Amino acid sequence: MHIVVCIKQVPDSAQIRVHPVTNTIMRQGVPAIVNPYDLFALEEALRLKDQFGGKVTMLCMGPPQAEDALKKCISFGADDAVLVTDRAFAGADTLATSYALAAAVRQISREQKVDIVFTGKQTIDGDTAQVGPGIAKRLGLQLLTYVSRIAEVDIENDRITVERRAEGGVQVLRTAMPCLITMLEGTNEMRFAPLENMIHAARYPVRKWSKEAAGIEDITKIGLKGSPTVVSKVFGPTPRAEKALMQSVEDASPRDVTLNVIQKIFTQHPTLERDILAKATV
């Protein structure tokens, strides 16, 4: 079984700070990590490899330093890693990104037939959840998003049965491989990387593909040029016109402060008091 896992290197958003005056991202010192959602996809791929044998190939599009993210995945147990890196990819939106990644998956499948492509549910920096479906459509793969469990894999007949998170329940879907799965978070726990794997990963020669090596046929479909969406403005939030009514426990006792807030709220919103009285358990 040959599985391709697509990942993205992202800034650790928990540590991103925005400059309060210029509204620009302060990137200095923010560590780059493997998109946390992608790790659920990788762990699921590794479990399938444990069960059925085969190979897990990592795929990432990004700047040269994204190599580190791929090496991290090698340390967890992935077999091979390809970094698609070229200045021509810069400025890609999700449509252009899916075009480039789909071309690279096609290229990888020329080396060895691919059975499943995995992606995370979404990335923590873009939060779009659009690249997985995009790759699937471009490659004509069956698409299974928000998969919470892989119930059954029938290798002989190239069939797979999964549970997919839907609104209000779980769909049980059976489809044919090759397929693309976007894995839901919290569905498994990433294994521990043993020291020998970490040493192996540090020395692993990640393959770096330019746009030519990745098999890009139409350069008008990659990077900024291939992106239909245009970012017209980036800005910080605007404060509400009226400032909050502020009280401090420095100036009055907590009891007086809370009493005051409650009275103000209920005076301004009498129906709220009625609602609370109807529901409250005292």
Added chain:
Amino acid sequence: MSEAEAKKPAARGGRNLELPEHLKAYKGVWVFIEHDRGVVHPVSWELLGEGRKLADTLGVSLAGVVMGGADEALDAIAKEAYTFGAESCYIVRDPVLKGYRNEPFTKGMTDLVNKYQPEIVLLGATTMGRDLAGSVATTLSTGLTADCTELRIDPATRALAATRPTFGGSLLCTIMTLAYRPQMATVRPRVMQMPDADPSRSGVIVEDRLAMIETDIVTKLLDFIADENNNKVNLAYADIIVSGGKGMKSPDNFKLVWELARVLGAEVGATRPVVQSGWVDAERQVGQTGKTVRPKLYIAAGISGAIQHRVGMEGADVIVAINTDANAPIFDFAHHGIVGNAMQVLPVLTETFREHIAMRSRKAA
């Protein structure tokens, strides 16, 4: 939040930002009406409310798209869509459209778009809407903006200006699709206000066929296992929410949040860091990557108010914030601010609420 810029973005990297002549025929605003086993997801009505405003600004019509099985009450869904502002509904009725599957729904939607050519297509950012939107936009090679928090028409270009949080929710950005049609966007449940239904409104049904038979479709829907309702958290539609952030310092202190929620008959919410630390379940996360809520009362304890959290709760009628830092961003959009240690203030607030409720209940009785 603030005015969309009136000037056109500059073309960079040799990219064409002019709408080609053949795409100028694309007219009208569409909303994908999501339903499952007879129940329409409320996000579809919220989107019709928003779509109505866009259509009015552009001077075009608003239509709903309803796809479903041969034995489903799709006409009734269309009738309800009219009450929320749709002037017409495109209905695709076919046995293969019973229960959502990507392949037939993608074909149904792309065929409709190619045939009737809407300029804007809106979908709910649900597991169904996002799955479908990503597939349809790729198939049509057009722009799609996910999880928008504001939709407007840019006056200079008449293009859809879709605003969404970016960089992990620390800033907002406005995105436009200038040279491609349709312009697509998804919006999460509760981000837009539910419009008032007007039962006197009516509309026209346009029926369309799906040229697909079951044997064409590779993926089979074997079963649907409905979630158990008894313990389900319905945060998005809760009236009162008490939320805690990392300022609560420990899972043990977080019990103070639960205690106030119990007294108020409220749901408990939390910030992303709290969920990531495992103090509460992920389904209680409020914010860009969690739930968007619109309660009547939102009490935020030990929450600084990062954009990622703010976009999920700023639609609340009343926001009460408790934070030690008088300069915390949450006080920029809260209605009532209490500067103080949440661990100290919360128990007092709970007690004061308890007394007030007890007193008022006695009076009522």
